[in-house]
Amino acid sequence: MQNSDKLIIETNHLSFGFSKDKIVLQDINLQIPRGSIYGFLGPNGAGKTTTIRLLLNLLKPDHGSITVLGESVRNASVNLFSRIGALIETPSLYEHLTGFDNLQVTAGIRNIPKSRVLEVLEILQLSRDADKHVKNYSLGMKQRIGLALALLSSPDLLILDEPTNGLDPNGIIEIRELLLHLNRDRGVTILVSSHLLSEIEKLVTHIGILDQGKMVFQGSLKHLQAIRQEQSVIEISTDRNNVAMEVLLNNKLVAKIGKEFLEVQYLDQFQVSAIIGLLTKAGVAIYRMQLIESSLEQTFLSFINKN
């Protein structure tokens, strides 16, 4: 359990259902450290958007509590939301207005000067298209305007629900660079949801995996990488697998006989030469040896499939 002071978002035993028969979230205990980039992962329909709507007080939980920036969301003051920037699902844009007017609407409500609107347009490389009607924007430009809306108030916390939806690879890289910059240089804590780990694994410091309304993993990226390593194996084929197995077990290696090969749990690169040495010394002929690494994506999927 993390120290509560260091958490920017914390939920305790959060549950929610749209009706008694349709439970969407069960016992969610989110812990998002200050200064982190928290990747909120899960397949479509896992409950990510519902959780985000609960964090933003758009829905009321059935059970449990939510604390954001040290304030209970249920009794939150209006000021709390001046410190949060959010992009929920597709950006909410007035298509009959220009990009500039769209930002001006939010800026007006937040009492933000026009100079900041122009600055945000510049950051998101939208200055040239600011006077075009949003209905003429590409999907990527709309997504960037949505991000611009979230960034207007220079928030302490950014909550982004699938922000790279509809973006091409270049767009995804640009957004990633921008978010990394905001986190690193301005100390913005970011919660970013996605259904694809590959999209955000280069961005996040922490990960929470949600499946069918339950948290199946929560921790740092390093923790997930350690789990991935645990799932990596060295496959070995020899002339005498039984003898080889005995040698490996006698040397306290975690090994088992798989469908075709011997499987040894991979620890580090030095292990490979050590195994070759042990088996050669025991007179076992090695025909094949291969490191089968589990990707983060497979690790992520293994959590979901397990659930």
Added chain:
Amino acid sequence: MNLLDIELIKLKNTFALWLTFVGALFLPLLLFTTYLFESQEFLPAPRINPWYDYLLRTFNGCCFFSLGFILLIIGLILNIEHKANSWKQLFTLPVRRGRLYRAKTTLIFSVITVFFLLYFVFAITSGQLLGLIKPSLGFRQYRVPYDYIFRFLLDLFVSIIPMIIIQYWISFRMRNLITSLGMGLFGLLMGLLLKNWDHIIYLPYATPFQMLNYKETDVLNRQHFYLVNAGYSLLFIVLSYKDFTKRFQG
């Protein structure tokens, strides 16, 4: 920035804004062309102010046609938010929901007020023009009875306030413009069908039809009429406000 100013930004380039002008022009233009091409039918009797007859037609048209335009204008104003899927975005901004409700209500009443003002500006202008083009119609010989217009406008406005609030409530609840508009038109239709019912004053969508054939010396039980409408307005404002601020999820 004032929330009403922000609402006005949203109104730019919308059909709601165009409809406010075009809808207000529709009936005065129709009356103008009818008077112009059928002027023999409308020649006033000697020493009779033609404005009263002309204005009565304007009022009746207002009772029949303007209500449909008003329902459509309210629906279109709320549809700006539904179409942009922006309620959720607005509710995550540092502004109380009550202020959003009040800003939207103020905008709706402002647009409707502008609609009626334009309607009568166009109607009076068209009468003056007719007086110039067809002097025999007598519009230039008599003064416009502004107090008559003012009294009608006051009564009509009071009579439609509950309907406006209900329609506002329906329109923010229903994402589909056709559904909200259909419900409003059904209300109007019921009002028209039950026009002669003894207790018609208690049916908010029917009250405007009580203004048909409005006479300057109308025998409307004014005190009761104002009380009923004030009561309804207060009730629907409280209920819709509570719904918007406590239950509505966007």
